[in-house]
Amino acid sequence: MESWRQQPLVFWIFILPGGLWLLLFFMAPLALVWLFSFGERAGVIGIEITGTLANYWEALEPLYLGLFWKSLWIAAIATLATLIVSFPVALAVSFASRQMKPILLLLVILPFWTNLLIRTYAMIAVLRTNGYINYGLEGVWNGVSAATATVGLGALPAFQPLTLLYNNTAVIIGIVYIYLPFMVLPLYATLERLDRSFLEASLDLGAGQWRTFFNVVVPLAKAGIISGIILVFIPALGTFLISDLLGGPDSQLIGNVIERQFKAANNWPLGAAMSFLLMYVTFAVLALRSMFMNRDV
Amino acid sequence: MSNGGRPMVQIEQVSKRFGNVAAVDDVSLNIAANEFFALLGPSGCGKTTLLRMLAGFEQPTGGRILIDGEDMATVPPNRRPVNMVFQSYAVFPHMTVADNVAYGLKVVGVPAGEIGPRVEQALAMVRLEGFGGRRPDQLSGGQRQRVALARALIKRPKVLLLDEPLSALDRKLREEMQLELVRLQQAVGITFVIVTHDQEEALSMADRIAVMDKGKMLQVAPPQELYEAPNCQMVADFIGKMNLVSGRVTGAEGTRLTIETSGLGTFELDRGYVPKGEVGIAIRPEKIQLLRDKPNGELIAWPGKIAQLAYFGDSSNIYVELESGLRIACTRANQSRQDSVAFKVGDPCWVAWQPGDYLLLDS
Ligand SMILES: Nc1ncnc2c1ncn2[C@@H]1O[C@H](COP(=O)(O)OP(=O)(O)OP(=O)(O)O)[C@@H](O)[C@H]1O
Ligand SMILES: [Mg+2]
Numbered sequence: 001m002e003s004w005r006q007q008p009l010v011f012w013i014f015i016l017p018g019g020l021w022l023l024l025f026f027m028a029p030l031a032l033v034w035l036f037s038f039g040e041r042a043g044v045i046g047i048e049i050t051g052t053l054a055n056y057w058e059a060l061e062p063l064y065l066g067l068f069w070k071s072l073w074i075a076a077i078a079t080l081a082t083l084i085v086s087f088p089v090a091l092a093v094s095f096a097s098r099q100m101k102p103i104l105l106l107l108v109i110l111p112f113w114t115n116l117l118i119r120t121y122a123m124i125a126v127l128r129t130n131g132y133i134n135y136g137l138e139g140v141w142n143g144v145s146a147a148t149a150t151v152g153l154g155a156l157p158a159f160q161p162l163t164l165l166y167n168n169t170a171v172i173i174g175i176v177y178i179y180l181p182f183m184v185l186p187l188y189a190t191l192e193r194l195d196r197s198f199l200e201a202s203l204d205l206g207a208g209q210w211r212t213f214f215n216v217v218v219p220l221a222k223a224g225i226i227s228g229i230i231l232v233f234i235p236a237l238g239t240f241l242i243s244d245l246l247g248g249p250d251s252q253l254i255g256n257v258i259e260r261q262f263k264a265a266n267n268w269p270l271g272a273a274m275s276f277l278l279m280y281v282t283f284a285v286l287a288l289r290s291m292f293m294n295r296d297v
Numbered sequence: 298m299s300n301g302g303r304p305m306v307q308i309e310q311v312s313k314r315f316g317n318v319a320a321v322d323d324v325s326l327n328i329a330a331n332e333f334f335a336l337l338g339p340s341g342c343g344k345t346t347l348l349r350m351l352a353g354f355e356q357p358t359g360g361r362i363l364i365d366g367e368d369m370a371t372v373p374p375n376r377r378p379v380n381m382v383f384q385s386y387a388v389f390p391h392m393t394v395a396d397n398v399a400y401g402l403k404v405v406g407v408p409a410g411e412i413g414p415r416v417e418q419a420l421a422m423v424r425l426e427g428f429g430g431r432r433p434d435q436l437s438g439g440q441r442q443r444v445a446l447a448r449a450l451i452k453r454p455k456v457l458l459l460d461e462p463l464s465a466l467d468r469k470l471r472e473e474m475q476l477e478l479v480r481l482q483q484a485v486g487i488t489f490v491i492v493t494h495d496q497e498e499a500l501s502m503a504d505r506i507a508v509m510d511k512g513k514m515l516q517v518a519p520p521q522e523l524y525e526a527p528n529c530q531m532v533a534d535f536i537g538k539m540n541l542v543s544g545r546v547t548g549a550e551g552t553r554l555t556i557e558t559s560g561l562g563t564f565e566l567d568r569g570y571v572p573k574g575e576v577g578i579a580i581r582p583e584k585i586q587l588l589r590d591k592p593n594g595e596l597i598a599w600p601g602k603i604a605q606l607a608y609f610g611d612s613s614n615i616y617v618e619l620e621s622g623l624r625i626a627c628t629r630a631n632q633s634r635q636d637s638v639a640f641k642v643g644d645p646c647w648v649a650w651q652p653g654d655y656l657l658l659d660s
Contacts, residue, residue, distance in 0.1 A: 200354055201387035203374040205401035205452065215404070219391040 037272035047268055055273035064257065064274065071254040072281070074168060074243075075236040078175035082183045082232050083225065085176055090187035090224075091217075094194075108184050116178065120245045123174050127164040127246070134161040166248035174242040179235060183228035190224030191217070226289055234282050254278060303366055305330040305488045306351065306456060311360035312512075313346050320346040322512035323360070328456075328490060328505075333482050335499040336492045338509035339535070344492040345384075347509075348458050351490065352381045365455050380449035381458040384465075386441050388433045394420070394444050395429030401452045419451040422481065439470045450485060459491040463498065475502050496536050500524065508532050530577045530658045537581065538614075540625050541658075544578045546571070556657075560623030561599070568657045577658035584654040585627035587615060587640065588647040598649035601625070603640050615640060617648050 035049050037056070042048040058064075093104045111119055126132045138159045145156040164170060198220060202212040218225070240255030247253075254274065261271030304327035313321040321343040328334045336344045349355045350362060353374035362369045364378060380401070389397050398416045407415075420426055423443035433441055442462060449457055462478070463471045479502050482489045493499050499506045500520045507517045508531075516528045527533035530541060547563070548555035549571050557563045558578055592598050604624060605616040610631070617625045625648050629636065640646065 195385065195387065197383045197385050197387040198389060200352075200374070201381070201383060201389070201448075202400070202404075203354075204352060204379075204381045205404065205448065206375050207400075207404035208375055211404050215400075216389065220389075222391075 033272045033275060036268050037276050039269045039272075041267065041269060044266070055269045056277070058270055059273045059277055064254070067252065067254045067257055068277070068281075071237055074171060074253060075175075075233050075239075078172045078179075078236050079229055079233045081172060082176045082179055083228065086180060086183035086187055086228065089180075090184050090191055093184070093188050094191040105188070108181050108188075111177075112181060116241065119178060120174060120242055123170075123177060123246060124165060127170055127173065129161045129163065129165070131164070133164060137162065165246060166251075168247065168251050170246040170248075171243045171251050171253075174246040175232075175236045175239060178242060179232040182231040182235075186224045186227035186231065187221060188224075190221045194220055223293070226292060230285065230289055233285060237281065238278060304328060305332070305365055306490070307363040307366075308347075308351075309360050309363070311347070311350065311357045311362060313343070313350060313355060314358045319512045321350070321357075324509075324512075324514045325360075326507060326514060326517060328488060330488055331486055333479065333489045333502060333504045334491070335503035335506045336490065336509060337496060337499045337506050337535075338494065340494060342509045343512040344494075344509060345460055348381070348460055348490065348492050351456070352379055352458055353377050378455040379458055380452050380454040380456075381460065382442075382445045382449050382462050384460040384462070386445040388436075388441050388444050388448070390433050392433075393429065394425065394431050394433070394436070397433070397444055398429075398447045398451055401448060415451055419447040422450065422484070423447045423477075438465055439474065442466065442474070446481070450481070450487070453485075454487060456488045456490060459489065461492055461494070463493075464495070471498070478502060500536070508535060510535075524581075527579075527656065527658065530579070533577070533579050533656065533658055538626060538628070540580045540582060540585070542578050542623065544576050546574070546576060554657075560619065560621045562621075564597070564652075566652075566655060566657060572657065572659050577656075579656040579658055580625075580650055580654055582614065582626045582628040584650055585625065586649045587617070587627050587629055588649055591647050592649050595651065596649040597652055598647050599625075600645070600647050603642050603644045603646060606640070606642060617646060619648070 036047055038051050038053070039047045039049040040052060040054070089108065093101060093108070096104055114122075124131070128134075138161070141156065141159040149155040164173075194217070198216055199212055202216045203209075207215060238255045238258075239253065240259045243251050243253045243256055244259075258271050258274045258278070261267045261274065265271075306326075306328035308324055308326040308328075311321060311324050312319060324347065336347060338344055346355060350357050351364070351369075353369065353372065356370075369377060389400065392400065395416050398419050399412050402412045402415065416429065417426075420429060423446050425440065425443055425447065428436070428440065428444075433444065436444065442465070446462070459478075463474050466474060475498060478489070478491075491499075491502065500523075503520060505517060505519050506523050508515045508523065510531055516523060516532045518526075518528075523532065523536055527536060533539045534541060542558050542560050544556045544558035544561075546554050547557045552569050552571055553565060553567045554571065555563060555565055556576065556578065561578065586592070586596070588598075591600070599619050601617040601619040603615060604618040607614040607616075612628055612630050613636075615627050615629055617627065619625060627648060
């Protein structure tokens with residue numbers, strides 16, 4: 001492990017390309033945005049770094065603070081929903097036969113092969129008023145209606161399609177759909193490593209399936225659960241595409257506001273300040289995680 | 298026992314196939330209440346599979362299992378009156394020792410007031426008083442094993458299943474735990490079924506032993522009978538050490554047989570029955586005397602010379618090569634300090650045994 005100390009040249013040759021890449025395309029832009037957050041607009045494209053804190057004060061105005069808060073909530077609910085949907089999926093994959101496992105994993109990862117934008121548009125086709133869900137529901141409804149009519153109970157009133165699109169629920173459904181693999185994969189990884197004899201011991205001691213799940217599986221899968229939550233919560237917090245396409249007029253999230261500052265509103269300093277506030281929230285989440293993970297390991 | 302002499306566990310023509318592998322093949326077996334029963338056999342012979350069928354983790358593909366007279370076919374693992382000590386112990390790492398032991402009571406809704414004292418009692422039984430607050434990763438392997446034991450015993454099962462419970466322990470601790478398990482079994486009066494591939498362990502602990510090979514049950518007998526009267530070559534070879542030579546029955550007068558062997562000449566033997574064709578002749582190494590001079594009298598004796606010595610402290614294994622080329626192992630207790638150096642490789646000697654010490658085995 002210490003050998004790179006004896007071969008500093010080799011070490012630097014290996015570290016150089018990656019290091020340069022990170023420096024040029026990650027650290028430098030980040031530093032630039034950080035500087036912008038202390039600047040003022042000068043003309044149409046110019047930004048003057050004046051060291052002002054005005055952008056931060058503006059970003060903390062009640063209007064934006066409310067949006068921060070709402071984004072936190074939506075991200076939290078969506079993350080929880082993703083967890084609830086993903087757990088059975090991850091369990092099913094980890095208990096599947098050796099031949100089925102790669103196929104099921106492939107199905108989980110398959111959506112990644114399609115562009116995010118296209119996947120989100122696909123959700124519109126599923127959720128809209130004359131989308132697939134409403135089609136399906138209408139079919140069932142008409143079937144039931146025909147049945148009741150023949151039995152002599154009279155037909156049901158005409159089918160009213162559900163409004164599934166352009167509201168907060170649609171945004172949450174969208175986040176769950178887009179980020180599902182990020183939750184399933186870490187959960188699967190921990191469940192796969194989980195010694196089956198713990199589950200058998202629990203059953204053997206008289207616990208049913210549910211108790212075994214909550215008393216043994218969930219606590220022992222904690223590492224995967226936390227990783228999954230982080231991997232879904234952080235991008236969900238900053239999402240703007242999903243809320244833009246699936247959300248309604250009241251579904252604007254902080255990500256949309258930031259995007260607007262950099263594009264339509266052309267207020268880069270304010271956008272930069274908001275971005276950094278969002279990043280601090282992310283850091284807080286990560287700090288919380290390391291606290292949880294270290295407490296009883 | 299209240300069941301009026303009915304066996305606690307009845308295994309009736311049970312088979313288990315995985316694909317085209319018969320892990321357990323048409324096994325029938327009764328285990329009495331309060332018995333300390335051992336399943337013994339080489340790796341892969343199906344011991345764990347049989348035990349897991351008793352626990353309910355595997356379903357037999359044929360036959361049926363009754364526990365205390367009740368057919369277990371439709372009873373899930375959490376409703377069976379049996380508990381298991383896993384080979385890996387499976388002590389829950391996210392719970393304290395006390396929580397581990399209490400788990401089986403909590404999940405079936407035993408009142409909290411009753412759990413505390415019973416946990417104390419169970420921990421005392423396995424000599425872990427004061428360890429309740431510890432986490433499993435703060436315990437040694439032997440202590441973890443005792444937690445697993447307490448966790449199963451607190452349920453007061455009708456049958457306790459143990460899958461190689463001692464194999465992860467070092468030799469000294471293993472011998473200690475063997476005595477401990479026997480003491481516990483007598484104290485709690487529960488039927489124990491223990492899986493092991495260590496024949497000494499089985500011989501020293503069990504009331505009866507079942508020897509398995511390739512999914513089949515070869516012999517079920519008390520330790521002495523298994524050792525002194527194995528019913529086939531496989532059992533004879535697996536239990537203890539054995540000198541085995543193949544032989545052929547060349548004549549029979551009633552049950553008095555004339556047997557021709559490769560290496561031990563031709564002799565007569567009466568075991569009360571007539572086997573067919575090829576047979577095995579076996580003699581335990583400790584039944585063989587090693588002498589400098591030809592003995593007189595009843596003993597069967599062969600001259601040879603010492604081929605190899607293996608010293609074990611309390612005893613030595615001495616391999617004698619007969620003039621026929623046959624190698625005979627004999628075990629000799631080192632009763633005085635000179636005994637271990639009494640013979641050297643190359644010394645001429647005689648091996649001798651009582652005619653009654655021959656075992657006649659079907660092959
Ligand atoms: N789930 C399974 N799927 C397929 N084959 C299995 C399965 N479990 C066991 N087997 C096979 O059944 C046979 C018996 O296995 P088992 O685990 O009962 O052996 P064992 O006697 O306990 O051996 P060991 O002493 O090594 O633990 C083996 O050939 C094994 O490969
Ligand atoms: Mg086994």
